[in-house]
Amino acid sequence: MKITAPHLGNVYIAAQALFDGLGIEYIVPPMNNKEALEMGSLFSPEEMCLPYKIMIGNYIQAIEKGADTVLLPGSCGPCRFGKYAEMQMNLFKKIGKEIGFIVIDSPGDIGIKELFKRINRISRNSKRGKIGQFESLLKAVKIMNILDEIEEKAHYLAGYEVTSGECKRLLNSCKREALNTNNPGDMIRVLEGYKRKLDNVKIDKGRNPIKIAIIGEIYTIIEPFSNLFVEDKLMDYGVVTKRRLTPSWWVKDTLLKPTKLNSLKLKRNAKEYLALGIGGHGRECIGEAVLAHREGFDGAIQIFPLGCMPEIVSKSIFPTISKERDFPIMSLVVDEMTGEAGFVTRVEAFVDLLERRRKNVLSRS
């Protein structure tokens, strides 16, 4: 069995550690690129959302590298993601490409017995015993958590760093070095080392950088290729960014969902504007915008794929939030036709706007 999985931010690093630990071959698709998007768009319905198209490109490129099985997490409620797996399986049958799918759905949807059956399809290919497999899983989860911590710290410190570009450089070399390790234990050591390096970055505490929350559709905000590397660009401008929706947040949220204790803070903050789940992470997006305002951020950027229903609903609520709280929120829609120049211009103009608002406030006081 040669497993692959679609790209989602840094998840491929944790997945690499998991399958190294299990002793199962894991094929990492080439990092998201224009070719993957073009291929994915060619085989996808035109009106389908961007994550679906990029994923199809990932699978095709992974098959070319020898992958024979796709591992995919299941539904996130009443939006198109709930149909991804079925549609993708049908597509590959139709185009005659041999590939199996293992869909890890929530036990609430498929039952605990079926979930274990699906997990067993992977674990029976591992030479390690049950305890060893469980240890590998725990280490992979730990790796994902540390990666998210490192990324959050780097995005925060980029606004205060004395040597411009240092946090971005550390973040990139951290991912490179982590991937060059041969086992999960070594990877954890490398990541812990980078956490310490970030703690030692020289910062100027006297600065008061612009702070922007990155909110929106979960895939688009986590996967840098789909948002045209917006967080990297904001790091270059010396802007502090914060993104609550991360792979480790998703795991925690999914595990807690059956108890209804998931994302309580976000749901509480969204309640005034949107009290019900509308699929995807539309409600969470509203909660994030309100929280960002409460936490003193200067503004928020919402990013979502063209045609994403949950985020269109959130977008329609933002003018009310902006007006009532005097809080700027910019929405950016992405698809395969999005041009970088126009996208960057809008991001730069938004940062300019936030800087001018700051100056106006200061001059009035």
Ligand code: SF4
């Ligand atoms: S949340 Fe939006 S982009 Fe993501 S699968 Fe659902 S409809 Fe598509």
